[in-house]
Amino acid sequence: MFEVPSLSDLNIAATLPVMSLVLGTCILLLADLFVPQERKQLTAWLAVAGLGVSLALSLLSLGDVTRFGDGDEAFAGMFVADTFTDAVNVIALVTALLGVMVAYNYLERTGTQRGEYYVLLLFTTAGVMFMGAAGDLVVVFVALELLSIPLYILSGFRRPQEASEESAMKYFLLGAFASGFLVYGIALIYGATGTTGLHDIWIAVDDIVAGDATSQYLLLIGAGLMLVGLGFKVAAVPFHMWTPDVYQGAPTSVVAYMSVAAKVGGFAALLRVLAAGMPHFVLDAGAPAAWQDTVWLVAVLTMLLGNLVAIVQNDLKRLLAYSSIAHAGYVLLAVAAAGSAGLADESAQAVVIYMMAYAFTNVGAFSVVIAVEKDDASNTGVTSMRGLARSQPWLAAAMALFMLSLTGIPLTAGFVGKWFVFKAAISADLFFAVVVGAVTSLISAYYYLRIVWYMYFEEGDGEAVIPWPLAAAISIAAVGTLFLGVMPYLLTDMAREITLAFGG
């Protein structure tokens, strides 16, 4: 029959960062029951503590100060604890910390102060971390649901408000629909390779490439269906339809968090499956992997549609939603690059750098929207930015920085991210896609700089509410955006250590 693993095979120490977060979240869930309704800020502080512990452990592991456990695998290969896992952990936890900070006062003034908010947010973060650490398709699937299900609830968190409920409903129905595609893809991959372990799939792909056409088609269709499921999570065209509606209806503090977290999780899983699991799935000798064409085509469509439709948007949340679709396209370009021989590691590094830059920039941009939003969720139009430079010069300066970073202007984090993504894509000979990426970046300057124009050159009352936790979050995001832009080597030196591929 099968071999019974021993307790030491669990290697549970290697999972310490995410396990500490899960444990902390469970404690938070119970502790919140005893926090009185008028002092729910205490729950937020406990959430920050839980995230902080996990972040410290992840940083220790990423900075190679200590390695937890022995070897890269835990739970008999289900869980992979390598440098990529650590990097994903750090991005997810930083995003979650910023997410808690921006929610601190927002929940109170919109009358949705419930402790479950933070619990759900932490569970989602654990889902993202598990996705980055997935060594098995089972983990990919369960982690995806752990990431998604709390997000469905969070989008509907502003309960008496219809737009929020509606966005939760749409997100739920389409999300569940997409996960159906994902598991069908997993089932076909299991049928083609006879295993769900990513390392075993990596081994099995060699036989399939040399073998009969049936298995090749099964694997190809399976990978395609997984791309549909994960493409939905990261809002890639043509699976993006939900994004603007959900982002517009959901509470802005949730959107600030999930626009980054869901993408980090989705791309981490895509890299685990495509770049680590089947980079050598080559049907014609010497060609790149069979899935590469599809991925870069999706990337091109995503960049084009996201940027072009964003131009005509007049609501800030909808505009940033289309902008987040466009950015999914840039990251997908890096994922596509992993299909060329020997580029898996470089593309994983590019994705990590891009997502880190995007985390700071995008959470920052949404935080500014939170600052100008009224308590009844109104005043999120582009025109609400009018006159902000006069009434709130620092807020306007931060927003201008975020907009420049989203455009990809040098000396901001966004530029560094795009640089590495395009570099990986050029190494993979995806010249057409890179040209599209460069052109759409230019186009995006129009709608991003339009916001800057409104802030600095048009008259308006420019009202904004900036309690100190929100101000702290915006400051951290702005400093991060600037810091990564001016001194990119701090991040890139660390990212260079990231390896993803099995056996090279």
Added chain:
Amino acid sequence: MKLNEWIFVGIFMALAWVFPTIPIVLGKLLGPKRPNPSKQDTYECGVETVGPAWVQFRSQYYIFALVFVIFDVELVFLFPFALAFNRLGLFALFEVTIFIALLLVALFYTWRRGVLEWL
């Protein structure tokens, strides 16, 4: 499967038809026939229905049902563990302990939020 094993299925199906048919037929043939209005009534647990049957249930009931569904389905993970318990050893016991601890956290939460109290 060999053909003669299917014969048992056939016999079983035949018996399944015969057994309910016999008492129904016997009842028709032997029983006295004296119908009256109360015998023709809809039978619902012996109590006559008051008001329309299409009333909405309390929402309390539906949360209770959802919680039940979740815990019920989680059992599927314990079942294989229970079957192979003798051969699995400490490894599986450890994992199942974590699993049950998580379920207990959820149970405690639902209990404290008052979901388990019947109103």
Added chain:
Amino acid sequence: MVPLWMYLVVAAALFSTGLYGVLARRNAIAILMSIELMLNAVNINLVAFWRYQKPGDVSGQVFAAFVFVVAAAEAAVGLALIIAIYRRRQSVIAEDMNLMKW
């Protein structure tokens, strides 16, 4: 013995039925049920592949268990959302949710 491809055809048909249901039905509960159909099609696939290709290794069966546990969790959250919306609007028709354009 029934060949593997028959199971795969049944699963694909079931999946397509669910797919059609999601796209064509207007009632949110019916959409949820169609999604469950899609997940059940996946379970047929998983168990069939397990039985025919790797009967010694349990991962296909275990995955099927995971799929329906997750499906139950998803259904619970979905029903809660649907009821929350129903209470306010007295409607579970997906097309009535048109505050924001799709």
